[in-house]
Amino acid sequence: MALAELLIRYGRAISVYSKERPNFKKGILYALTLFGALAIAVCFFVRLVFPVLQHELFIRFVPMLVVIIVIAIAVTLKAEISPLGLDVGCFAKLFLIAMFPIIVQFYICRFLWIRTKFHLLPSPVGQIAKSGQPFCLYLRSFVDDEKSAKESVDFSDDPFRFARYIGSHITVQDRIESVLSEQLVPHIPTLCIGRPRERYPSSSFARVFVDDEQWQYIAQALLQASRIVIARVGETHGFRWELTALREGRLLKKTILFFCTAYGLPFTRTQIQEAMTAHELGILDADVPWESYFCVFDGNDQPTFLPAALPSDANPNVRIRASTVALILYLIDFRPDLLDGPEKTNRALVQRAVSKWKQ
Numbered sequence: 001m002a003l004a005e006l007l008i009r010y011g012r013a014i015s016v017y018s019k020e021r022p023n024f025k026k027g028i029l030y031a032l033t034l035f036g037a038l039a040i041a042v043c044f045f046v047r048l049v050f051p052v053l054q055h056e057l058f059i060r061f062v063p064m065l066v067v068i069i070v071i072a073i074a075v076t077l078k079a080e081i082s083p084l085g086l087d088v089g090c091f092a093k094l095f096l097i098a099m100f101p102i103i104v105q106f107y108i109c110r111f112l113w114i115r116t117k118f119h120l121l122p123s124p125v126g127q128i129a130k131s132g133q134p135f136c137l138y139l140r141s142f143v144d145d146e147k148s149a150k151e152s153v154d155f156s157d158d159p160f161r162f163a164r165y166i167g168s169h170i171t172v173q174d175r176i177e178s179v180l181s182e183q184l185v186p187h188i189p190t191l192c193i194g195r196p197r198e199r200y201p202s203s204s205f206a207r208v209f210v211d212d213e214q215w216q217y218i219a220q221a222l223l224q225a226s227r228i229v230i231a232r233v234g235e236t237h238g239f240r241w242e243l244t245a246l247r248e249g250r251l252l253k254k255t256i257l258f259f260c261t262a263y264g265l266p267f268t269r270t271q272i273q274e275a276m277t278a279h280e281l282g283i284l285d286a287d288v289p290w291e292s293y294f295c296v297f298d299g300n301d302q303p304t305f306l307p308a309a310l311p312s313d314a315n316p317n318v319r320i321r322a323s324t325v326a327l328i329l330y331l332i333d334f335r336p337d338l339l340d341g342p343e344k345t346n347r348a349l350v351q352r353a354v355s356k357w358k359q
Helices: 003-013 024-054 056-076 083-098 100-120 124-131 142-148 159-171 175-184 212-225 237-248 269-278 316-334 347-358
Strands: 136-139 190-193 206-210 228-232 255-258 291-297 303-307
Touching (some): 003 124, 124 206, 136 175, 175 316, 190 212, 206 212, 212 237, 228 237, 269 291, 303 316
Parallel strands (some): 136 190, 136 228, 190 206
Antiparallel strands (some): 255 291
């Protein structure tokens, strides 16, 4: 069943909007506010920063500033550096703290852009339905969804991540879902069932909202209609029902399990084994790595676990991004039937993405 046919069949029981509906006047207001915020940023740069950058004294100190910024980033990432470097890094962190308002302003602009796009641009679900192209269905527990949208970190420990913590509360962004969607959506359109009373999307995944009384029938239809299913492993009753439907419906061959904790870290071997046992998925003959984000099934429902990328990196966002790119490369090589055609997804395209996030 195509997505358009599914939307027609279930009528009012499924919708592309929840509490908030597109409003042209609101969209224009958000757009004007966004342009105003960007104009303030440009004015700040032109009136204050640009003259300083042109000053002769600043030009002389450019090499020193570059070294300070590099050391500040190294300290922020907890890199191993000398005691002298740590002293310089403490001074350099003042620069990061000074940048704090600009970081928050970025999130405010994203807050405005999300609402402008929602009110003025067509629904992504409608675009998928009209095109008739295959789509990916993203499943997750709403409980984990709420937890992963929050990140608590002390300002003195890491100014950048603290700014992102404040920004995530401003924009109500689920960072795990956002990082995943950045890599996945360019290769295959992806949608999920939105949280009840969710006003605006928390990532670039398209959203459908379903009636509580018929959600199982609609979820079953979406599972059948999708080209690929990515299921973030959780413990709620709803997720257990969805995974059981995949297993009993012989749909595991198009399912990818996503093992991710509430704070973006991959599951360890023990956590994977416990989760697979709890969901009645056999892994007796499977090679389970020490850490993994993704598990892909073959036509015989046998799992293959992909090792989590960059085990030495402490930033979960970077690890999810790198592991998702590795997943896409794996699908291109071994399961091209799950992606949206070679004209949209090819190894060269993904390799450019790899080069981008490595920079």
